[in-house]
Amino acid sequence: MPAPTSPLRRSVIVTRLRAAGCVFAEDEARLLIAAARTPADLEAMVDRRAAGLPLEHVLGWAEFCGLRVAVDPGVFVPRRRTEFLVRQATSLARAAAGPGGQALARRRTVVVDLCCGSGAVGAALVAALDRVELYAVDIDPAAARCARRNVAAGGGQVYEGDLYEPLPARLRGCVDLLIANAPYVPTEAVGLLPPEARIHEPRVALDGGADGLDVLRRVIAAAPPWLAPGGHLLVETSERQAPQTVETVARNGLIPQVASSDELNAAVVIGTRRAVQSGPGGQP
Numbered sequence: 525m526p527a528p529t530s531p532l533r534r535s536v537i538v539t540r541l542r543a544a545g546c547v548f549a550e551d552e553a554r555l556l557i558a559a560a561r562t563p564a565d566l567e568a569m570v571d572r573r574a575a576g577l578p579l580e581h582v583l584g585w586a587e588f589c590g591l592r593v594a595v596d597p598g599v600f601v602p603r604r605r606t607e608f609l610v611r612q613a614t615s616l617a618r619a620a621a622g623p624g625g626q627a628l629a630r631r632r633t634v635v636v637d638l639c640c641g642s643g644a645v646g647a648a649l650v651a652a653l654d655r656v657e658l659y660a661v662d663i664d665p666a667a668a669r670c671a672r673r674n675v676a677a678g679g680g681q682v683y684e685g686d687l688y689e690p691l692p693a694r695l696r697g698c699v700d701l702l703i704a705n706a707p708y709v710p711t712e713a714v715g716l717l718p719p720e721a722r723i724h725e726p727r728v729a730l731d732g733g734a735d736g737l738d739v740l741r742r743v744i745a746a747a748p749p750w751l752a753p754g755g756h757l758l759v760e761t762s763e764r765q766a767p768q769t770v771e772t773v774a775r776n777g778l779i780p781q782v783a784s785s786d787e788l789n790a791a792v793v794i795g796t797r798r799a800v801q802s803g804p805g806g807q808p
């Protein structure tokens with residue numbers, strides 16, 4: 525039950541948030557008021573937000589693809605642009621299922637969410653698709669714990685470790701959708717991020733090395749043996765990094781494709797494993 529708040533108190537909160545630089549102070553005040561159980565709770569939440577903590581860390585959740593995803597302190601806050609990655613994965617899974625979903629009705633869609641953070645991407649795919657078998661991995665123990673909270677209800681498994689290393693070997697050659705929103709900010713650009721990210725999100729969630737592509741290159745290079753024939757790798761990237769990411773995907777034997785959204789300022793590179801591997805002379 526939210527604590528009752530007078531219009532005067534509400535406007536004091538809005539003013540305080542606005543002075544702290546919150547652009548959507550009215551909306552944020554509404555969310556904080558709805559979340560606080562007592563006046564003291566509300567006071568503490570407004571203090572934390574005014575001190576620069578991301579709103580999602582203060583509330584303990586983020587809205588993502590229409591879901592309320594738990595986001596613990598120190599865990600990467602899922603971004604709106606990543607909804608585009610989910611949309612691309614959903615359309616590929618639906619296309620693979622064929623009209624009426626007959627092809628996949630026979631078996632589950634195996635989804636791996638690498639670098640899962642809060643588990644938002646995997647949770648959204650479980651919500652959007654029928655019969656998903658989800659495996660998620662993150663190297664950061666706090667993220668893996670948080671992801672377990674978000675995907676447990678849908679039967680998802682979360683592993684802590686480096687990329688593919690903790691995944692069960694039986695998934696090799698069986699993954700229909702291999703998704704990664706890995707860190708892709710070039711090291712020297714991390715210092716230019718807004719303080720909410722720079723200070724309150726872990727560096728391992730942001731820093732992608734000198735050109736931003738260190739983790740993505742490892743994700744792509746090791747992807748082919750995990751993919752089922754016809755399976756897809758989908759990675760979020762920036763518009764600027766997309767050509768290099770496409771080249772890496774092609775170099776590793778996957779069929780590359782780029783999808784982008786101006787509205788969400790998002791780019792996704794897709795690499796598809798051929799349904800039937802060609803042998804010498806083009807023979808299957």
Ligand SMILES: C[S@@+](CC[C@H](N)C(=O)[O-])C[C@H]1O[C@@H](n2cnc3c(N)ncnc32)[C@H](O)[C@@H]1O
Pocket residue numbers: 600601602603606638639640641642643644645661662663664667685686687704705706707708728729730739
């Ligand atoms: C940009 S965040 C994305 C989180 C989540 N996928 C999302 O979209 O909200 C990147 C995540 O990758 C994780 N990570 C970084 N390096 C990793 C690695 N080598 N193996 C597994 N996870 C890694 C970080 O801990 C962080 O949670």
